[in-house]
Amino acid sequence: MINYPIKRKAQVKTTSYANLGMTLESDIEATNLFYLNHGVAVIHKKPTPVQVVNVSYPARNKAKITEAYYKTPSTTDFNGVYQGKYIDFDAKETNSATSMPLKNVHPHQIDHLRGVVKHGGIAFLIVHFKKFNQYFFLPAEVLFSYWDSQDDEEKGRKSIPYSAFLDKAYLIPFGFQPRLDYLKVIKDHY
Amino acid sequence: MINYPIKRKAQVKTTSYANLGMTLESDIEATNLFYLNHGVAVIHKKPTPVQVVNVSYPARNKAKITEAYYKTPSTTDFNGVYQGKYIDFDAKETNSATSMPLKNVHPHQIDHLRGVVKHGGIAFLIVHFKKFNQYFFLPAEVLFSYWDSQDDEEKGRKSIPYSAFLDKAYLIPFGFQPRLDYLKVIKDHY
Numbered sequence: 001m002i003n004y005p006i007k008r009k010a011q012v013k014t015t016s017y018a019n020l021g022m023t024l025e026s027d028i029e030a031t032n033l034f035y036l037n038h039g040v041a042v043i044h045k046k047p048t049p050v051q052v053v054n055v056s057y058p059a060r061n062k063a064k065i066t067e068a069y070y071k072t073p074s075t076t077d078f079n080g081v082y083q084g085k086y087i088d089f090d091a092k093e094t095n096s097a098t099s100m101p102l103k104n105v106h107p108h109q110i111d112h113l114r115g116v117v118k119h120g121g122i123a124f125l126i127v128h129f130k131k132f133n134q135y136f137f138l139p140a141e142v143l144f145s146y147w148d149s150q151d152d153e154e155k156g157r158k159s160i161p162y163s164a165f166l167d168k169a170y171l172i173p174f175g176f177q178p179r180l181d182y183l184k185v186i187k188d189h190y
Numbered sequence: 191m192i193n194y195p196i197k198r199k200a201q202v203k204t205t206s207y208a209n210l211g212m213t214l215e216s217d218i219e220a221t222n223l224f225y226l227n228h229g230v231a232v233i234h235k236k237p238t239p240v241q242v243v244n245v246s247y248p249a250r251n252k253a254k255i256t257e258a259y260y261k262t263p264s265t266t267d268f269n270g271v272y273q274g275k276y277i278d279f280d281a282k283e284t285n286s287a288t289s290m291p292l293k294n295v296h297p298h299q300i301d302h303l304r305g306v307v308k309h310g311g312i313a314f315l316i317v318h319f320k321k322f323n324q325y326f327f328l329p330a331e332v333l334f335s336y337w338d339s340q341d342d343e344e345k346g347r348k349s350i351p352y353s354a355f356l357d358k359a360y361l362i363p364f365g366f367q368p369r370l371d372y373l374k375v376i377k378d379h380y
Contacts, residue, residue: 036305039308041309042302042305042306042309042311044264044265046236046237047236047237047238047239047240047261047263048237048240049237050237050238050240050242050255050258052240062259063259063260064257064258064259065240065255065257065258065259065260066256066257067254067255067256068240068254068255068258069252069253069254069255070253070255071237073237074234075234079269079270080269080276081276081278081306081309081310081311082309083309083310084275084276084309084310084311085274085276085310086270086271086274086275086276086277086311087276088271112232115226115232116232116271118229119231119232119271119272119273119274120271120273120274120275121232121271121274121276
């Protein structure tokens with residue numbers, strides 16, 4: 001009997017660096033995990049809401065959903081606690097080099113963010129300008145001012161110009177750990 | 191041409207009273223909706239996390255999930271903001287008249303609640319003793335003390351006795367609007 005050497009699959013070494021910058025959402029989730037593991041904050045992404053229509057039970061204790069549909073979320077995607085403060089935000093990406101279209105934000109998200117601000121929470125958007133690979137922390141109050149004036153015939157516009165991000169938003173440094181240190185903006189400016 | 195009177199369907203008047211006390215979760219959601227609509231607080235239930243395996247696209251813009259499974263939530267079900275404070279809790283029910291079994295709480299929920307308390311949030315359980323139709327606000331700190339001593343050979347126990355609820359938890363009044371005014375406990379005791 002001959003012992004053939006076992007062929008091993010080439011082990012591709014995947015570090016978290018490998019996925020670096022893959023998607024905005026995964027970058028934020030990696031950041032949140034860093035915050036959690038380092039005792040900085042407890043911030044999570046909410047699960048995507050799903051309307052379940054049919055469930056079957058092919059095996060014990062393992063319900064299989066066989067028909068379901070995505071629902072529109074009624075809030076933002078991320079929330080949590082940092083230094084006793086309630087934190088609430090959503091993430092947006094744009095391919096534009098000149099502005100972020102306001103249609104990227106749903107009206108119910110605006111309502112939700114207004115409620116958060118009204119009750120003393122910290123509300124914002126993380127906006128990724130893909131063309132420049134820049135990430136901005138846009139305070140909800142700046143978002144509201146553009147949202148509320150978009151139907152104004154004289155000064156209204158359907159987007160927030162890139163220049164407003166340079167003026168009124170905060171650049172989030174992109175790093176290794178944490179990848180997107182958005183809490184630094186809160187630490188420095190709130 | 192004769193105009194027949196249009197037959198109207200009997201309008202069944204459904205008030206929120208109709209569902210009163212239906213399930214603990216729906217009572218909390220009705221309470222949260224009351225808080226939201228009356229500008230008291232912004233507190234939501236997180237969607238149930240689902241692992242999507244297969245999606246089909248039978249019609250435009252309408253993805254149909256054809257295979258998915260429920261995932262174990264890594265956090266609690268409810269969170270939000272009240273008077274600038276981060277609020278985080280889960281809801282538990284028990285049929286027992288003597289205690290709430292600790293196995294009703296998942297270890298990762300304990301970890302999560304510890305993180306919330308560490309970062310200055312307000313963490314608790316709403317516990318429904320169905321036998322007495324009583325609802326308690328159990329501060330997370332009380333939960334931790336029972337959780338941490340459960341393997342203690344001398345004084346450890348696998349449940350929190352009803353008497354501890356009378357001593358160390360707060361009774362939440364059940365009413366019409368809001369149904370379960372758990373924020374009153376925070377207002378009065380925090």
